[in-house]
Amino acid sequence: MPIKLILVPLLLIALACPVHAESIVPPAPNGITLPGGYQNWRLISSSYREDNKTLRVILGNDQAVEAALRGQTNPWPDGAILGKLVWKEARHPQWPAALIPGELSHVEFMIRDQEKYADTVGWGFARWLGMDLKPYGADADFARECVACHTPVKDNDYVFTKFSTLPR
């Protein structure tokens, strides 16, 4: 079969498929790829950090939210992913006492897989910086920094976030 008879349909398929921005984001140095569709995940909690002046929203994939609803968060089950969206603070122009999300600082994730990520307390850590989603960390050892920072909450399965209280 002439090569162009193979290439032309492949090209047409490639042109017909929308390129998702996430598919071209480089993986973190430990090989973790950006979880797709995290922008649409459900709410777990939020926070404001006075030390580095950032607003944070913590979302969870379906497995994480279902686990939280069942109270099964110590340990979180395999498959659960927590996503933290972090913005530098800005001040609301019409309500100066309100701090609101300004420039995106980074998005970061904790992916629960006890076996796969046994070397990093059962969590796969990854972070991407800014709107161009630059992977954080020079090499795979960056995750040691994550584990060290999360060690104060070892008794909470290394997770700072608690499921926020809502009538359900």
Add this chain to the structure above:
Amino acid sequence: MPIKLILVPLLLIALACPVHAESIVPPAPNGITLPGGYQNWRLISSSYREDNKTLRVILGNDQAVEAALRGQTNPWPDGAILGKLVWKEARHPQWPAALIPGELSHVEFMIRDQEKYADTVGWGFARWLGMDLKPYGADADFARECVACHTPVKDNDYVFTKFSTLPR
């Protein structure tokens, strides 16, 4: 037909249907009922208010999020609902510089229907207080207070919240 032949199936149906907490929440004094499933809506933004020490997460129903993604937020289209979840601040026990959601203060909503809510700038306002979701306001006039407070953002369709920046 004997009455019990009618009542018994009705009773069985009643027992078979789970009672959703939201179905027994009293409506706001202007007749607005609590939007069901708002806990699962997608993220619009968040804020921290220094003046009253509250953390807020703003979620949107599908119409609101789709409108925001299209940049169609001035005006927002009919059917869009913005939900604001408001917690009193608490301090993270293992990270004292982090403020996190403590006790639930209230949940409040802006429901866009230009015709139905023409008297209140095209938005239906409603708020429920605390975990027992007590409707806010002595009578339907409470919504005047909402409109007055939102008037500084009249040029933004009376909405304080802006869609938070994320790679999409």
